[in-house]
Amino acid sequence: MKLYTKTGDRGETGLYGADRVSKAHPRVEAYGTVDEVNSLLGLARAHLHAAGATPEDAMDADLAYLQNALFDIGADLATREESPYDKNISRLDEEDVARVEAMIDRYQEAAPVLKQFIHPGGTVAAATLQVARAVARRAEREVVRLSHEEPVNDHVRVYLNRLSDLLFIMARAANAHAGLREEEWHVKGRR
Numbered sequence: 001m002k003l004y005t006k007t008g009d010r011g012e013t014g015l016y017g018a019d020r021v022s023k024a025h026p027r028v029e030a031y032g033t034v035d036e037v038n039s040l041l042g043l044a045r046a047h048l049h050a051a052g053a054t055p056e057d058a059m060d061a062d063l064a065y066l067q068n069a070l071f072d073i074g075a076d077l078a079t080r081e082e083s084p085y086d087k088n089i090s091r092l093d094e095e096d097v098a099r100v101e102a103m104i105d106r107y108q109e110a111a112p113v114l115k116q117f118i119h120p121g122g123t124v125a126a127a128t129l130q131v132a133r134a135v136a137r138r139a140e141r142e143v144v145r146l147s148h149e150e151p152v153n154d155h156v157r158v159y160l161n162r163l164s165d166l167l168f169i170m171a172r173a174a175n176a177h178a179g180l181r182e183e184e185w186h187v188k189g190r191r
Contacts, residue, residue, distance in 0.1 A: 017083035
């Protein structure tokens with residue numbers, strides 16, 4: 001099978017279930033943004049590996065789990081609920097959200113108490129996780145926008161909301177593990 005199909009050359013793409021929609025359709029925007037988050041998590045993992053992490057390390061394993069979950073979210077978003085292909089995918093549920101919440105709690109124990117806003121940055125892996133956090137927020141907004149037009153699995157929206165919180169605290173934990181002090185935001189004129 002060739003990588004290129006030429007079926008999207010006119011600005012349309014196929015959803016799972018064969019529906020053709022514009023590549024600018026809110027559903028495509030939503031799962032495309034989820035794909036961006038997934039790619040950034042791959043970059044964060046590459047930076048962790050370059051710094052000596054192994055697949056057995058907790059953060060790398062958690063990021064691998066999140067990447068798989070993001071593929072599930074992409075499939076969820078690419079498949080309309082009434083699609084005959086709905087039975088072929090795994091839709092997120094409250095257990096998935098609870099798992100992310102447990103991860104947030106675990107990483108929060110590894111990070112210093114947050115007293116004010118901090119600048120994104122620190123290690124390359126932490127900075128990449130902060131970018132992923134911002135893109136996850138955009139993905140959440142895209143899913144909300146889509147939900148105003150078509151039915152969407154509510155657990156996807158909630159999961160993305162928690163995911164951005166998780167990526168924030170993972171970035172902080174990565175910096176704490178590296179012994180880096182976070183830079184605090186200083187309001188103009190109040191230094």
